Amino acid sequence: MYGPLIEGKLVRLRPPKPDDAAAMITWFEDMEVTRFLLRNHPPSLEEEKEWLEKMARDPDQVIWAVEHKGALVGTTAIHAISWKNGFGTTGTVIGDKAVWGQGLGRELMQLRARYAFTQLPLRKLKSGYLAGNDASARAQAAAGYREVGRYQKDMFIDGEWRDHVMTEVLREDWLKSNSL
Ligand SMILES: CC(C)(COP(=O)(O)OP(=O)(O)OC[C@H]1O[C@@H](n2cnc3c(N)ncnc32)[C@H](O)[C@@H]1OP(=O)(O)O)[C@@H](O)C(=O)NCCC(=O)NCCS
Numbered sequence: 001m002y003g004p005l006i007e008g009k010l011v012r013l014r015p016p017k018p019d020d021a022a023a024m025i026t027w028f029e030d031m032e033v034t035r036f037l038l039r040n041h042p043p044s045l046e047e048e049k050e051w052l053e054k055m056a057r058d059p060d061q062v063i064w065a066v067e068h069k070g071a072l073v074g075t076t077a078i079h080a081i082s083w084k085n086g087f088g089t090t091g092t093v094i095g096d097k098a099v100w101g102q103g104l105g106r107e108l109m110q111l112r113a114r115y116a117f118t119q120l121p122l123r124k125l126k127s128g129y130l131a132g133n134d135a136s137a138r139a140q141a142a143a144g145y146r147e148v149g150r151y152q153k154d155m156f157i158d159g160e161w162r163d164h165v166m167t168e169v170l171r172e173d174w175l176k177s178n179s180l
Pocket residue numbers: 032033034036037074092093094095099100101102103104105106107128129130133134135136138139142
């Protein structure tokens with residue numbers, strides 16, 4: 001399913017639209033953007049449109065388009081939600097490199113955690129990052145995620161094997177530093 005509108009100071013999370021697909025595929029053409037992602041190859045326009053339609057129908061995923069100053073800059077999601085166990089796995093791509101390092105990732109992860117813990121009955125968000133992705137590590141930490149383990153030398157990036165760091169944030173810990 002698509003996520004509802006959430007307004008932040010820097011970002012606006014909104015439901016994706018079919019027309020977003022054309023911009024989205026360009027992000028995956030850029031190896032700087034995909035460097036620390038599990039997907040490293042660009043989808044076709046048709047595949048991307050199908051993916052957006054599939055996401056809209058899937059009750060176990062919540063996906064948003066990310067806007068900054070009215071322009072589409074990325075996507076973020078809570079994937080593979082287990083309603084029985086109350087967790088989901090989050091992911092983000094800010095595909096527009098021009099807006100990296102301005103606090104968008106940090107803010108959207110905070111907004112997404114607030115949504116997960118106040119609008120959905122989730123008790124935990126899981127995530128992760130590949131060693132060296134300092135922006136992701138710090139943005140996640142700012143939203144309350146902490147490291148819970150790592151797969152050693154798990155992914156091949158720029159000629160080196162990098163650890164895959166697993167992270168999570170529990171609702172009970174989130175509540176200690178956030179009011180409802
Ligand atoms: C990772 C990503 C979501 C981070 O978003 P962002 O808007 O660039 O990050 P922010 O500006 O919110 O910065 C978050 C933190 O990282 C720091 N940071 C940002 N860019 C950094 C960099 N290149 N190196 C080190 N630290 C960096 C910021 O100072 C900030 O730290 P602070 O909270 O301690 O002040 C975004 O860069 C992105 O989508 N990259 C490509 C895809 C990707 O890697 N996705 C994540 C997969 S796990």
